[in-house]
Amino acid sequence: MQGASRAKSWAKAVQKEWKILENDLPETIYVRAFEDRMDLLRVVMMGASGTPYHDGLFFFDLQLPPSYPDAPPQVYYHSFGLRLNPNLYESGTVCLSLLNTFGGEGTEVWSSTESSLLQVVVSIQGLVFNDKPYYNETGYETMVDKPEGRRNALPYSENAYLLTLRTMLHLLRRPPRGFEEFVKEHFRHRGRFVLGACNAWLQGNIVDNAHATEVSRKQPCSAGLRLALTKVVPSLVAAFTEIRAKGCEEYQ
Template sequence: MVEIKDSSNVRKLKEEFLRDFKRFDTVEDFSDHHYAAEGSPAKLSLWHLKFKGRPKNWVKDIQKEWKILDKNLPETIFVRACESRIDILRAVIIGAEGTPYHDGLFFFDIQFPDTYPSVPPKVHYHSGGLRINPNLYKCGKVCLSLISTWTGKKREKWLPKESTMLQLLVSIQALILNEKPYFNEPGYEKSMGTPLGESYSKDYSENVFVFSLKTMVYSMRKPPQHFEEFVRSHFFVRSHDIVKACNAYKDGAPVGSIDKGGVKKQTRQRGSLKFRINVTSFMKTVVDEFVNLGAIREANHRVGIASKKF
């Protein structure tokens, strides 16, 4: 069992930082942005951008998107837009409770093309080389009807006069980072509710959570620009809940059954032996990163497979 003891004063400072961290804000530059090398050169004025072969209202349309994001972003999505390159922005989505993505941070780089809003934005996922969802590829590709990277009904596709960046981000959160991502795979939704389909879904979600733990470590070791302190504060504050969830999973709780604070939801299901072993095996790496953050001052590192009899 891993125990956590942190400084209450430092924790309060981290919590205050997260409370004050604006859901939408602008930054000067994005040198590490996936689309930084595409589109307009850095530091072009808005006047220049208006006359670079783009639609007449291109700048106004993007500024309108900024206003919508500033007023309507949910508390689990944060966005930074670039003042010197208004065609790019970065978003982070916090994984929701009840999903195998809980407590994780998932980053996306976005670009408004020259012909926006006639065409949808481009989206790149910070994968860290991990495939955590059928819709999120190791290469960073995001597969979604709304951005024309997958087929879909007319109302599911990008509608130039109706679709918004806010809709796109909320769709990624709700449709991709969901409770049962296995059924996102084309055709698999037909098996939803069947014993075999639910069994495969459970196995997939268990693997996803382990990949989510690895994504946490990747984010802590290499936080994206302009979110460095956000990443550190987020995992400092949530380290308690993450460790409690991992301990519960080691003891057999099914993935996604742990509420914030480590409270188990009532369920008869049990996590698989493979899942319990995998969580136990990788947990030490996660705890070590929490130690590096200062979130854990003392830890019993008996988290190896040998410390737990399965």
């Protein structure tokens, strides 16, 4: 009887979470539940403009343990073997206080009465996929606005941007199940902006909201980034052309 009561309570908690997600998810995060597994959810979030992750798609699988909500969900990141953020490992591990996979205290850690799946996905998008991911590395927050920090943050962001582009290619080749058409539609509409941003970098400009701006002495585009882009852009053009992305003809 205790087992049946616990299962009923667990199912009620999950359905409550589904309702919160259905009503309050931001427009840039999508969640789907599995028909035959209440404990599984698949999440995709878009990278925000102004960050190295802009126009990218990032997938996570969430599993709710039998002890949920006393324990947080287990989260797996679809990394494709790429480390594009200090909080996201090639193995798929997501390092975050809210998931009890990193140290924290107070409201930073999971609470069975206060925390929610919505809080988890919004925290990942806002705290992980930010504009200066270098400072997410443990201990590096002390270097914010210091010469060493500024010197190291830029190349890290450039590499995160390149890995985001490579993630796009992996997603187009092997889209996560249940999101095959979603991935294609996203890049059919955003492909030209992705290529436009790449083209702006290649010309030595700064990218802001996927548009080129005047060259800035404070944030130059490195020669290394331009060289790397010459290698990845042709693959992006081919992938976007294959799915008939809009407005990509000029980059062929």
